[in-house]
Amino acid sequence: MSTSSPSGTASVALWLSVVALVVGAVVFVLFGRTFPVRRARWRFLDAQRDYDGTVEGILAGAHAVTTRVQIGSLPVYLGVIGAMALVVPGSALVAALVRGTGPEIPVARLRAWDDPAQVVLAVVVIGCALAALRARRRLTAALLLAGTGYGVGGLFVVQGGPDLALTLFVVETLSLIMLVLVLRRLPVRYPERRRTGPARAVAGTVSVCLGGFVALFLVVAALSRDSRPVGAGYARLAAEEGAENVVNAILVEMRALDTLGEITVLGVAAMGVVGLVTSGRRLPSPTGGERGPGEAGSRWLAAPGRPPLGGSSVVLEAAARFLGPTILVFSLYLLVAGHGHPGGGFVGGLVAGMAFVLRYLPGGRRELATALPVRPSVLIGGGLGLAVATGAAGWTAGGFPHGEFLQGEVWHASPPVLGEVHVPTSLFFDIGVYLVVLGLVLTILTTLGASLEDEPDEEEAV
DSSP: OOOOOHHHHHHHHHHHHHHHHHHHHHHHHHHGGGSOOOOOOOOOOOHHHHHHHHHHHHHHHHHHHHHHHOSSOHHHHHHHHHHHHIIIIIHHHHHHHHHTOSOOOOGGGOOSOSSHHHHHHHHHHHHHHHHHHHOOBHHHHHHHHHHHHHHHHHHHHHTTOHHHHHHHHHHHHHHHHHHHHHHTTSOSBOOOOOOOHHHHHHHHHHHHHHHHHHHHHHHHHHHTOOSOOSHHHHHHHHHHTTOSOHHHHIIIIITHHHHHHHHHHHHHHHHHHHHHHTTTOOOOOOOOSOOOTTOOOOSSOSSOOOOTTSSOOHHHHHHHHHHHHHHHHHHHHHHHHTTTSSOOHHHHHHHHHHHHHHHHHHHHHHHHHHHOSSOHHHHHHHHHHHHHHHHHHHHHHHOTTTSOTTOOOEEEEOOTTTOSEEEETHHHHHHHHHHHHHHHHHHHIIIIIHHHHHHHHHHHHO
16 A cells, blocks of 8 residues: 655645646747737726716616606696696695694685676686687687786786786787797697597696695695784885885885896896897898888888788788887886886886887888887896996995895975976886886897798798
8 A cells, every 4th residue: 555745745736836837928928919808907996987877877867767758748748747746745735634734724714706706707717718728729729828817917906906917918918929929930720639538638637636736725825824914014114115006115125136136037038038049040130211122111110021920001000100109108107106006117118018019010120120229138238237226326325235225215306397206216226127128028029029020031042
């Protein structure tokens, strides 16, 4: 029986390892470069790599969501917004009422209306809304939607809010005119309905539930008040300032800094309108005074051009000539009278814009350019500058930031013909609001209206 020494076995294994290493080195030197391999990298924690991966994951998830939600369908967008309003605040409101943590609703004290006129106006609003839903022509739907707005304005009048009603009436009128200008470039009728019966049922359910949620929320909010209304306090402050119009006093005196931010937003919106409408194209600068070949003159217009709505109307031309100056004077009255009567710079600027819209409809952009004293951007910039200067004067008087923005003062004078005149400092701030609003209306009119007016020429050229 033979036995092998442990030391001999270890030496053999050692020599075999050495031979394997030498043979491997020789093979690598001879043939290793013809079979390149990726260099091994040890993966440690890398903040940049982890951040990039997180961002890529978020973008991939957002892409997956948007491809299923943002499909270019306005009804789908509205349905998603309505559904989210029902799921988040709607479910919370219903849960609070079910648990009993919400206010008690005194059903016996609730009244359907305070004035019979509210019933008539509500029927008008509901009827116009339902008719707009069934309308097959775009212009008919636009007129019916404007009818709902006018009906809501009538409710404001019944409730004692003439300022809100006046503003809403003017806004609805301007919106309707702009909408008609846009609809003129679209087909007269809506396309055939493509939604199936279940899709219509879902849309109707979301709409009805959303309306019920808004109504229930308003009732709960009105019954959840646990402190005294602030209206009496604002009325007292307005009386101290010598203003009889509480709404205007809040906008241009008590909350003037907020109003400055709002008109700044209007100025930014005007720049956005110009950028969007004129993107990728260059609108010709309108010039008045010269008629194009084949264009007949007019005894009512200064520089008649092609009407944006197609066809000329002597009645509309005469109305623009006679009513335009009257509307401008009325807008100035609203501006000056806003301190003590319904009016103010905002609604006054809208009414002034109506006068220029009336000049644009029968005469086109050349007539509008003739009627404009300055560019709309000058009005917007000048109005913002005047509003800032008037309000900042209060800071200079009391020291920033301890001084009041737009410190209210009333100047008294007794001219020989006019008699006693009271001029509040808020009037100059209101003039700035007037100019900004007027500039916004004119900006929309000169860009959107003029671009729509030019489109047929481009199509004919093609």
